[in-house]
Amino acid sequence: MMKALNFCIIKIGSNVLTNVDGNPDFDRMSHLVSEIAHLKKSGVKIILVSSGAVAFGRKEITLAERINPVTKKQIWSSTGQIELINTYKNLFANHQTQVAQILVTKEDFRDRKHFLNMKNCLLGLLEQGILPIVNENDTVAITELMFTDNDELASLTAAMVDADSLVLLTNVNGIYTGHPDNEDSELLQVIQHQDKNLGNYITASKSSFGRGGMLTKLNMALKAANLGIQVFIANGKTENIISQIHSGTATCTYFQPQKAKQSSKKWLAHGMNYYKGAVKINKGARLALTQQKISSLLPIGIIEITGDFEKGDILRISDDTDSIIGLGRAEYSSKVAVEKVGLKNQKPLIHYNYLYIFGHE
Numbered sequence: 001m002m003k004a005l006n007f008c009i010i011k012i013g014s015n016v017l018t019n020v021d022g023n024p025d026f027d028r029m030s031h032l033v034s035e036i037a038h039l040k041k042s043g044v045k046i047i048l049v050s051s052g053a054v055a056f057g058r059k060e061i062t063l064a065e066r067i068n069p070v071t072k073k074q075i076w077s078s079t080g081q082i083e084l085i086n087t088y089k090n091l092f093a094n095h096q097t098q099v100a101q102i103l104v105t106k107e108d109f110r111d112r113k114h115f116l117n118m119k120n121c122l123l124g125l126l127e128q129g130i131l132p133i134v135n136e137n138d139t140v141a142i143t144e145l146m147f148t149d150n151d152e153l154a155s156l157t158a159a160m161v162d163a164d165s166l167v168l169l170t171n172v173n174g175i176y177t178g179h180p181d182n183e184d185s186e187l188l189q190v191i192q193h194q195d196k197n198l199g200n201y202i203t204a205s206k207s208s209f210g211r212g213g214m215l216t217k218l219n220m221a222l223k224a225a226n227l228g229i230q231v232f233i234a235n236g237k238t239e240n241i242i243s244q245i246h247s248g249t250a251t252c253t254y255f256q257p258q259k260a261k262q263s264s265k266k267w268l269a270h271g272m273n274y275y276k277g278a279v280k281i282n283k284g285a286r287l288a289l290t291q292q293k294i295s296s297l298l299p300i301g302i303i304e305i306t307g308d309f310e311k312g313d314i315l316r317i318s319d320d321t322d323s324i325i326g327l328g329r330a331e332y333s334s335k336v337a338v339e340k341v342g343l344k345n346q347k348p349l350i351h352y353n354y355l356y357i358f359g360h361e
């Protein structure tokens with residue numbers, strides 16, 4: 001059942017930080033800051049993932065309708081992020097808490113070096129007692145470089161640093177059996193991993209700044225819970241919501257975690273959108289990788305290699321019928337790998353410790 005928070009990622013959605021008129025809700029922000037600072041002082045390790053840059057920028061700068069939406073987002077996020085982080089800095093300073101700003105793109109999770117640099121930075125900040133505040137770098141994260149939304153970023157960050165808890169704060173109490181405004185809708189309080197078709201409850205509506213909506217929250221929560229991370233979707237507008245979550249008394253949707261996965265596999269589990277290269281394997285290799293006994297992927301079982309990758313990058317694995325069967329981490333670069341395709345007595349391209357076969361997690 002629910003455990004107290006120990007190492008957690010807290011994600012705050014734009015709609016929590018704004019009023020219904022779209023203007024920043026500084027009182028709410030100040031309340032949440034005080035709760036987070038208090039929790040941190042009690043010894044809980046916290047990384048904050050905060051949206052709000054676009055919302056903060058939009059209230060300062062009015063842009064003509066005709067301006068392209070991407071340019072608008074770039075202008076509002078780049079100006080708004082300054083105000084967002086400054087507000088956090090000042091509010092946390094009232095609680096003698098120092099903050100750091102980390103702006104990331106999807107590429108930072110795709111590239112093993114970026115990934116490790118980011119992880120080291122976050123862990124280094126935590127060790128110094130500094131609170132990292134993460135947001136997407138909206139100025140350069142356009143279309144294919146974009147996360148679905150900050151719920152995805154928060155879930156990826158939780159897996160990256162091996163957090164035990166993920167808290168997604170939004171403007172409703174959690175996931176309901178229908179639209180929350182509908183009187184017949186009921187709050188789903190506990191979600192077990194085997195619960196299927198939950199997505200059917202969710203309507204496409206989202207807040208005026210929200211990007212992925214409740215469906216991404218659900219998918220990201222299920223993914224994190226599958227990796228062994230407990231997840232709470234809760235209402236950031238509720239007084240003392242964070243301490244209620246910590247003490248197990250919050251009204252929210254709780255996702256029961258599965259057995260924790262090895263941390264290298266956590267990184268891979270999120271890799272479907274982040275792979276750098278692809279390997280096609282033959283029938284024999286497929287059999288070896290999908291049986292109960294663990295095996296590494298050797299070049300002799302490889303039919304084809306595509307993409308340009310370095311040692312440490314994520315590879316997608318498919319079989320001879322083009323079915324995607326899993327993901328793995330490259331032990332050497334594509335340049336070296338293509339020369340070894342089909343050869344005997346070669347070092348594995350993917351070591352079993354860094355192999356993630358779907359359905360065998």
Ligand SMILES: Nc1ncnc2c1ncn2[C@@H]1O[C@H](COP(=O)(O)OP(=O)(O)O)[C@@H](O)[C@H]1O
Nearest residue numbers: 013170175176178201202203206207210213214
């Ligand atoms: N079944 C559902 N349960 C809860 N919320 C839902 C459901 N279906 C749609 N929603 C909508 O999802 C919204 C939250 O998503 P979003 O606006 O993206 O949040 P955030 O900005 O916090 O990331 C809620 O305000 C609610 O209107």
Ligand SMILES: N[C@@H](CCC(=O)OP(=O)(O)O)C(=O)O
Nearest residue numbers: 014051052053054149150211
């Ligand atoms: N990076 C954007 C937020 C994008 C986003 O995911 O928003 P939300 O759905 O409100 O968490 C910003 O700071 O405005």
